[in-house]
Amino acid sequence: MSYASHPAAPWLLFAITFVESSISPLPPIPLLIPMCIARPDRAWFYAGVCSLGAVTGGYLGYAIGALLYESVGAWLIGIYGLQEKAAHLIHTSQDYWFWVLLTKGLTPIPFKIVTIMSGFLHFDLWKFTVGMVISRVTFFAMIAVALRYYGDNIRIFIEKHLPMTALALVVVVVGGFFVLPMVL
Template sequence: MLRRLYDWTMSLAARRSAEVWLAIIAFVESSIFLVPADVLFVPMAIARPQRAWRYALVATIFSVLGGIAGWYLGHYAYESVAKPILEFYGKLEAFERLKTSVGYETLVLLLVTSGLAHLPPIKVVTILAGAVNIDLALFIVSAIIARGARFFLLAWLLRRYGESIRHFIEKRLGLLAGVVAGVLIVLFVGYRLVM
C-alpha cells in the first residue's frame, strides 16, 4: 500500500496541477498524510528549477497551515479525530508516551527536529503540540523556521546541483537531516545541563 501511495504521489509531479497538489500534500502531510511533500517537491523542482523557490514557498506555507490544523486536532478534537488517526498509522502508543514524558521546552525542540527531519513524524508532533497546549504563536514560528529551512535548503540544492543530487536527496537527505536534528538535541541537552 505504501509503495502505491508513493507512486501515486510521484505521478502528481508531472501534472499541470502539480503546484496545487504540492500545496495539498504539504498541508495534509503535517497533520494526517503518510507521504512527505518532498516526494512531490523534488521532481517538480528538478523539472522546473526556475520555480524551485516558488515551490519551496508553497510547500512551506501549506505545511505550516497543515501543522496548525494538526495543532487544532490535538487541542480540540483529540479523542474524536486525532486519536483514531494516530491509531490508524500505528503511532498512538508512541504519541501517548511522548505526551506524558515531554516538557514544554522538549516539545519545542521536537517541533524543530520533526520539521527538519521528520523525527518524530511531523503529524505526531503537531497533534501533540495541540494536545499539550503549546502556545500557538510559538508553534507557528517554529514551524515556519523548521519547514522553511527544509524546503528552501532542498530548493537551493536542486537549483545548484540539479538531477545529479536527486538520488542523493532521496537516499540520504533523511539521514543528514537526522544528524542535524541529533546535533540540535545534543546542544539542547548540553544547554540544559549547564543551566
C-alpha cells in the same frame, strides 16, 4: 516527470503538504523533487509552496489535537502505530516542546504527530507557529538549494538509472513505514 510541469502541480504540491502535516501519510517529497528537477528556476517557489502548505496544515493538526484528540487525533496516531511515541511525547516538558517541534520539523518523519500532540498539550500557539515556520521553511529550503544547484546532475542520474532509482525510492518509502514507528 511530465506531471511535474503541469500547471496544476503547485496546487497539488500545496494540498499534499497541507494534509501531510495533519492527517495523511503521503509525503510531498516525491512530487517536490521532480518538480524542482524539471524547473530548477522555480525551486524556491516550490519550497515556498511546501512551506505554506506545511504551516497551514500544521494548524489543522494543532486543532485536531486541541479540539478532537479523543476522537480524531488518537485515531490518526493509532493508524500509524505511534501510540507509544505519542504517550512518550505527552511526558515531554513544555520547556522542551519547542525543541521537539523544531527538531521533528527538520526531518522527513511524519510531522503530523507533533502538530496533533502540540494541540493536545495546548502548547503555546505563538511558539508553535515560530517553531513550525523555522523548521519547515528550513527543511524545504535545504531541498530547494540541493535541487536548484544540482538538479541537472540528479536528473541525468535518474534518467540513466531509472529502474534502480525507482526501486530505491519504493524501498525507502515502504521501509520508512516499518522503521519509522521504531525510531520515533
